[in-house]
Amino acid sequence: MTQWFMEQHTKDAQFRIEVKKHLHSETSPFQKIDFYESDTFGKFFALDDVLMVTEKDEFIYHEMIVHVPMAVHPEIKKVLVIGGGDGGTVRELTRYPSIESIEMVEIDERVVRLCQEYLPQTAGKLTDPRVKLHFEDGISFVARKKDAYDLILVDSTDPIGPGEGLFSSRFYQDCFDALKPDGILINQHESPYYERESTEMKKAHSKIKKTFPISMVYQFHIPTYPSGHWLFGFASKKLDPLKDHKPQVWEQLGLSCGYYNSELHKASFVLPNYVKEMLENA
Amino acid sequence: MTQWFMEQHTKDAQFRIEVKKHLHSETSPFQKIDFYESDTFGKFFALDDVLMVTEKDEFIYHEMIVHVPMAVHPEIKKVLVIGGGDGGTVRELTRYPSIESIEMVEIDERVVRLCQEYLPQTAGKLTDPRVKLHFEDGISFVARKKDAYDLILVDSTDPIGPGEGLFSSRFYQDCFDALKPDGILINQHESPYYERESTEMKKAHSKIKKTFPISMVYQFHIPTYPSGHWLFGFASKKLDPLKDHKPQVWEQLGLSCGYYNSELHKASFVLPNYVKEMLENA
Incomplete structure (x- = not known):
């Protein structure tokens, strides 16, 4: 059957x-x-x-969450990943020799252990010596940190169930406080197409833009997510994802990618009118 | 039930x-x-x-097939649409007062008549006085035309069934011959993600680039098509979709769009690495 x-x-x-x-x-x-x-x-x-x-399209999501901030702020040394239990985000981070520490806070240890067993394609770099795993709630973890990270990546589920608190104003403020003065926050920003996700997208953007002086959104094609049209948020205290984009520095690293490239970096911040309007009115 | x-x-x-x-x-x-x-x-x-x-997302497809060439070649006066029986492509074309004639060649009159009955949102402008409908095979229609059109839009189904001949080398050559010296061909170019569509995408690109001196591909998010990641081909005798892009001229028309804008015009030609590689090796 x-x-x-x-x-x-x-x-x-x-x-x-x-x-x-x-x-x-x-x-x-x-x-x-x-x-x-x-x-x-x-x-x-x-x-x-x-x-x-x-396995077919995780490269799209994981390249886009990591390489965009890394090409804006190549001096990133200390990274915090919240969620991301599959390990794909950490895998992309470990490709940068300049990164010194990667802390991953995943509430559900079973997700990590099962991905290590069944999805080594994503989880295979969780044993990198720079990686430290914390199996606890990312919300309280980040609330205890001040001026500690160059980059925080919120690689969360949707804002229902365990992921809900990762879409709150308090959490975004705690991320702001946990970041260094030139720090960047990237968050899973839902999707503009179906109402359930677009409502969450607008709520998240409304909160983040009240917290961070720079708050932008970029898009990518990920066919196995609802509608295939997905977004990440780029928020920072001072670095602009376009004005501070350093394509030459990034290209000298020689990282081979399936999706991301320097031209696409810029293009991914150009949004369709209906998405721009939703975000402007959020 | x-x-x-x-x-x-x-x-x-x-x-x-x-x-x-x-x-x-x-x-x-x-x-x-x-x-x-x-x-x-x-x-x-x-x-x-x-x-x-x-009805929810046709605006994406129809704006992207029409406004991209119109913003490159604002003097377009004579347009041929092959396929496009739903009328959405014609609807977007009729928004340009400068266009003098729109011929639409649709092999299946029943598609047009049923869209006029059930989908006036797309078919409502097929009665514009500049529009002439031909219910016949687009392949033999275009083969009879020489130096006749500023723009040909191939708004076809997939290359199986009635759409098959619209993906042949002979057809692309006939389009070339039917275009004026500064003419543009836009074609439904399939999708890079699933194998069935990516195979057709590569075959189409391989044929078009042998026929036209300029042959590029641009992408958009259309959630109700397989994978949501879809492409149009931009082929022309001399106009380049980026170097000859005239955003100021286009913006003076004051057309309101749900998806297309001048920045997105440029961004849509920036493709992910895996798509670029497929096209380069096609």
């Missing part, structure tokens, strides 16, 4: 992937975790039946 | 939309035609069970 993974993108729109093998299923104290294998997308996993990462 | 429209994006990936009402179904001499109504996407229609146009 054919088995399908099914995600409701809206109440009346579904995306389904035929499952070759349901590799693992368990319920942690935080969420239901499932790993699957498919022909087209390779291995993938879902939290509470929301698709998180597929 | 709940009814769903279902499209196979790959053999193992499906997109489903819950149907409030199946408005119409018939089989023309060319294809199966179905019109539906849904909550999230409004009315939409499918040819041979492939989704063509939804």
Whole structure:
């Protein structure tokens, strides 16, 4: 019998992937975790039946969350990742020899351990000596830090369930305080297309732009997320993602990417009118 | 009982939309035609069970196929649309007072008549006095024309069924011959993500770049097409979509758009590495 993974993108729109093998299923104290294998997308996993990462297109998300800030502030040495249990964000960070420490705060240790078992493509660099894992709530973790990081990456789930507090004004203020004077915050910024995600996108932007002097949004194509049109937020105390973009410095590193390049860095901040209007009115 | 429209994006990936009402179904001499109504996407229609146009996001496709060439070559007066039976491309063209004639060649009159009945949002300008409809094969139509058009828009289905010949070398050469010396060809250029579409994308690009001195590709987010990541080809005899881009001239027209803007015009030609590599190796 054919088995399908099914995600409701809206109440009346579904995306389904035929499952070759349901590799693992368990319920942690935080969420239901499932790993699957498919022909087209390779291995993938879902939290509470929301698709998180597929082997086929995780490179898009992870390159875009990491290389954009790294090409603006090449002196980044201390990084905090909140969420990101699959390890893909850390993997991209470990490609920079200049980064000295990467702390990852993931509330659910089981996500990390299962990704290490089933998704070494993303989790394979979590054992890098510069990486320190903290299995606790990112909200209280960041609230204890002052002037500590050059870069904070909020690689969270949607603002329902364990990810909810990572979309609050208090949390963004705590990130501001935890960043050094030239620090950058990148956050998973939802999507403009379907109402559920666009409502969260507007709420997040409204809060972040009250907290950070520079607050911009950039877009990318990630086909396995609802609508395929997804956003990250770039917020900082003083660095501008376009005016302070340093493509020559970044290109000298010689990092090979499947999605990101220096021209795309600039282009990804150019948004369609309907998205710009939503953000301006947020 | 709940009814769903279902499209196979790959053999193992499906997109489903819950149907409030199946408005119409018939089989023309060319294809199966179905019109539906849904909550999230409004009315939409499918040819041979492939989704063509939804009221929610058709503006993205139709703005991007029309405004990009119009902002490069504002003197366009004579336009040929091949396919485009829903009328959305013609609707965007009729917004330009400078355009004198719009010929639309659609092989299947039933698509046009049904869109006029069920989708006035796209088909409502097909009665503009500058528009002339030809219900015949676009391939033989264009083969009879020489030095006749400033702009040809190939608004076709995928290269299976009636759309197949619109992806042939002979057809691209006939378009070249039908264009004036500063003419532009825009074609529906498929998608880089899933193998079926990326194979066609590479084949089309390989043929067009052998025919036209300038052959580039631009991208946009259209969530209801497979992967949501879609492309148009921009081919011309001498005008370059970036070097000859005339944003000031275009902006003076004061056209209000939901997706397209002058910055996005430039940004849409900046492609992710994996797409660039596919096209370079095509």
